[in-house]
Each structure stands twice: as structure tokens, then as C-alpha cells.
Amino acid sequence: MRTLIKGARVLDPGKLDGNKTVLISGQTIEAVLDPSDSVPGNAADLRVVDADGLVLVPGLMDIHVHLREPGHEYKETIATGAAAAARGGFTAVCAMPNTVPVNDNAQVTRFILEKAGIAKAARVYPVGAVTRGSAGTRLAEIRDMQLAGIVAVSDDGRPVENAQLMRRALEYCDGLSLPVFVHAEDLSLVNGGAMNEGPAATFHGIPGIPNAAEAVMVARDILLSRLTGARVHFCHISCEESIDLIRNAKLQGVRVTCETAPHYFTLIDEDVKGYDTRFKMNPPLRSEKDRQAVIQGLVDGTIDVIASDHAPHSREEKDLEFDRAAFGIVGLETALPLSLKLVQDKWLPLDELIMKMAKHPARILGINNDIRPGNPADLSLIDLEDKGVIDPERFVSKSRNTPFTGMAVQGTAVATMVNGTFVFERRPAQ
């Protein structure tokens, strides 16, 4: 079975940009042709996909996702999460290890990969825990998990509080060429906070989380990266101070990368109204100044990646007093349209956005996702013109906890191909 995608603008940032025809044979890209080229081989088994007016890009990768399985299948399963990813245009996601049990051993890693294989949706790359049970006391068997298939390690959801343990983790993972994803949070500074420290928190009487709760840990781990020479990737960066530190570290040649999430360049703490827990996540929505700094960090390249931090929660965990409600929002099915707003607002050219959603994530994981013959056919097809309104009732994800309900957006994924097979295709309009 072969597939021919024709008529699309094929955009592989830094490599390709133009009207090309992509021929997929089996699981791989067979050829990238000019529209006038004849299609090699037998035309009989060829499915032709007319992609006029659409943009074909290397498979988008969301390197920060919570799939909740094993343990919290009522929030999300690997199957529903991977399907939501495909629906959102992602060909691959990194599944954070804070499940029950924690993915801190090869058995859990293999379980996740087995479930992902059955799902036939986006690829799932498991992230292993840094420490056993993510408890922050002893290293997990990281090499064993790597042999089973993890692509990175993280204790996401909590910080590695002990600096010596973090140092050893960085050194150990450097020897395995595994990236360490850092959840930067000083718990003593968070001190029970539930939204950004500032006038909005004061008004609502909600204990605040200062920017420094994130930035002091960013600073520590930049220093540990300098000390060890090991790579560090910072998750969900939300505030100006962290971005300044990372920008400076990069100038000094420290091996750091970082990601932000769409909510941090879309919403601010003043948007939290009437104790609406759909706006509660960690790190919290920050000030307008921080939002501007996040956009600036994306523009000047300090922020390498946009990841959703997809954090599904059931209605019961959100329909509570603000301080008792769970932190987190779903993001897989809103990340692309929200990020395309950066292009519409002329903050980023489209190729830069695709860098941050496809190429840089792949580079961090050591994956080559160029649109070139021989590579796995992991591709995302995007309609930049489609206008819509975010409607959680139409999410494929099991959970609906989003603050973006009713927001008008432009641009959406219309098809997602993994390994030569469409795992999501929008039904043709009308």
C-alpha cells in the first residue's frame, strides 16, 4: 500500500518549503517529488490524498504529556491520550512517569509500550522516573528502563529536591545520553500556594506561588549542568526570571533547553475569575509581564519547545474548593490552534513554530524526523485557515478540564500519519 499526498505546502523547517508531493510506501517516506514529477512504480495500489491548501509538516511531537495509565484510567488511558494526541496533530508524545505505579522500572515501561502499540494512534515515548517512586531518595534503574524503551527521565510533578542526588542523576544520564527533564519547583517557596503570587491572588485570598519558586530551581540546575557538563531540559517554563536565567546560560554554552506550554503565552493570573478551577495548574498562570517574557523567549529562541503539559483530571477532582482542586489542564487538542495564534499575531513565522513543535522536540530526543526518503512516515497535515471555537465536548481525551472553552481559534490539524498510516483524519467538511 502506498499513499501520495499532493497539493500541500510541504514545510520541513530548514530543509524544505514548497509545493511538493510526498510518496509514502509502507511505513516510510519513499520520495519527495515536485508536482510535475511522475510517480514512480505501479499506480494501481496508490491512494492519493488531495491536500490542496494544506501544510504538511514533520510529525508534531508533544514532549510533555500525562497519560495517567497505569493507575488513573478514569482520567485518561494510553489509548484515549494517544488518540487525543493524533486528533491534535501530534504523531508522538512523551508520557510522564507519575502514574500509579510510577514508571520507575522496565516492567512499567514495557506495559506502557504494549498499550501504546495496541492503541494505533500517536507514538508514545515513555519517560522514566529519575528516582525510585519519584520519591527523591535513590536513583531508579534508569539503564534498565532505557533498554526497555524510555527516551528521557523526569520526576515530573515534583522536583528532585536533593541537589547531590540531582547532580548524580545528571552525570549518570549523561553516560546514557538520556536527557533529564526538570520539573523546576522549590516546594518550600510554594508553601501551599495555589495560584500566582500577585495582586490577583491577594484579591482572591488564594495563597500565592512566587516566580522564584520556579526560578531558584532553574538556577540550581543550570549550575549543576555547568558542573557536570550534562544536558538539562526544563519543563513548563512560566516566568520571566527563569527565561532570563536560561537565556544567559545558553549564551555561556551551558547545555540547557526548555519548553513552555500554550497557556503561559495565552492566559495570565488576572484571567482566573470566580475561583474557576479550570484555570488552576502548576506552575500557575503568571502575570502579563511574564506572559510577554514567554513570548519573547519563544521569539528569541531561548524557549526551544512548545509542549502541552496535558494533565487530564476528572470532573470530581476539579469541581472543588480552589485550594483542594487538582492542578492541571488538558492540552493535546488545543496546543496547535493556540500556538498558531503566535503565527497569526506575527510573533513567530510558521517554520519557527514547527521547529518548536516538531524539530526541536525530535532533536532533544535524538530522533530524525526530516521529511526525506527512508524516514518513518510520521507527518502532520494542518489547515491554517480553518476557523473554529474550542469545544471540550468534542475532545477525544477522557477529560474536559480546559480553561479555553469557547475561545475562537484559527488553524487545526486535519490529518495525522504515523508510520505510513493515518491515525487521524478529519471528515471532509459537509
Next chain:
Amino acid sequence: MRFTKKDILDIHSLDPEEIALILDTAMGMKEISQRPVKKVPTLRGKTIVLFFQEPSTRTKLSFEIAAKRLSADSVAIAKAGSSMAKGETLIDTVKNLEAMRPDVIVMRHGSSGAAYLVANRVDCSVINAGDGIHAHPSQALLDMMSVREKKGRLSGLKLAMIGDIAHSRVARSDIAGFSKMGAQVWVCAPRTMIPAGIQALGCTVASTMEACVADADVIMMLRIQKERMNDILFPTEREYAGWFGLNRDRVALAKKDVTIMHPGPMNRGVEISSDVADAGYSMILDQVTNGVALRMALYYLVAGGSRHADTD
């Protein structure tokens, strides 16, 4: 003027005319408390649930007495005996309460915004008797009532508030209320107790205790919560008393007819010296008396409705 609000959730959601109406109504209610037979039939047949999920003695008693004086039936449920102690969610608990058709739920809860959560889900009136560190509107209203009674006005007065502003729902509600009614509110405390952006609620942060109380018409001392010692807000009560405690020397900086308030319970010798607390310019007990009248007014306005105004 008709009072049209279903709920009393915080001061922010009341406009100055509504605050004035509440205070005027409360003055009328105060007269009832001075009669030999302290009871009127105004809210006969109404049911009021006192849903207190945090310990409270005075506020709860005040709400309970206020209900009895208006002939309403009041029922109190406490945390220990409630199904919330068995893990039921707040919304499920109040939906069950609502099914018994109360007219008013008075609630106190440890989480900021809890009264909002409940008010959005029930048809009956909700009066917030304190939610986390967010709001305590009946306390602020009775404070305004007491000051207005004593000074004849609120507009143009200088109110100095000293203490843990960051963790005080009384402070937030008083700042919002007094500033809405035209008073100037000054606050001071160690920086550890001044939350970011408090000025936006309508106050000035004084650099010293002396500047704060200078020429003040009213000094309000907030209780230093001993359980906050773990939060590293201040080293010792002794040091706090020296820096921010109210004593005679500091009172002397205020206006001659200064009034001293405290939402209680007091820590004598910490935020307020005993001689100041017991001196003639203290109106701490007046606050307690007015609290009953003010809460009667709140019940009357949300549950009695102005259609009763002529008959009673």
C-alpha cells in the same frame, strides 16, 4: 431602595448604596436587641442552616442569636458531625442541605472561594461567614456599623490597620469596605505579612507603625495567630509586640478621640497591651453587640425581602 442580592459573599460584590442600606437596616435591628422581649416574628417559618466547617465561637453564636431574634429556625452543623468528615465533597454536602429547603445557608469554610462555589450551586441565599483568607463580610459590615455609629460617618476617616494582613479575611473585607465608603485605610506590619498588590484593594502601606497610627480616627488591631509561627512570619511574640504592638505611646499619636477595634480574640500583651484593650476608647465589646444586629439585617435583607418592610 430594594436589596436584590441573593447572597452576601464578600464586600467587593456590594456597592456603597447596598452597604449603606445594610448598615441602616442593622441600626433598626439593634433596637430590637434592647427590648425586654428580644424577638420579632419577621422571619417566622424561615429555616437557616449554620454550616460551619471551621471552628468558630463568637461568629457562630452571633449568627445563631440573630436568627432567633427574628424567629427563624436555625440549625447548626459542625464539621465533626457532618458527612464531609466522611469524605463527601462540599458540593454534594450542600446539595443535600439544599434538598431540605433552607432559606439561608450561613457558611464558614477554610478554603478561599468556598462560599462562591456553594452560592453558584444552590438556589437559597448564602451568607459567607468567613472563607479561608478571602472574605468575612459580616465582620467588616459590623465594623463599619460600629465606626459609623461612633463617629457619625465613615467618609474622610483614617483607619489604621496593623497585623497579619496577608492571612486575614477580616483585613481584606475591611479594607474593601471602609475604602468603598470613603475612608482612608492605612496598613502596616512586617513585610512578611503584607501580600503583593494589597494596595489595589484600597489601602496605603505605611512604612512604620508610627506613620500608620498618626492622626488615625480608628485603629484596628488584627490578631496574631500563634499557629502562623511555623510560617516564619516573625521570630517571637516578644519582638512583634515591641515593633507592632499597640501601647499607650502609640495610641497617643492618633487623634484624641481615637477608637480602637479588634475582631477578636485578642492576644493581650502581643498585638495589644492590656491597658489599651481595657481603656475607654476601646469599642471591642460594642463590635460584638452590633454583630448580632448586623447579622439580623443580613438575614432580613436576603430572606425577608423588602416586601416585609411595611408590615414589621
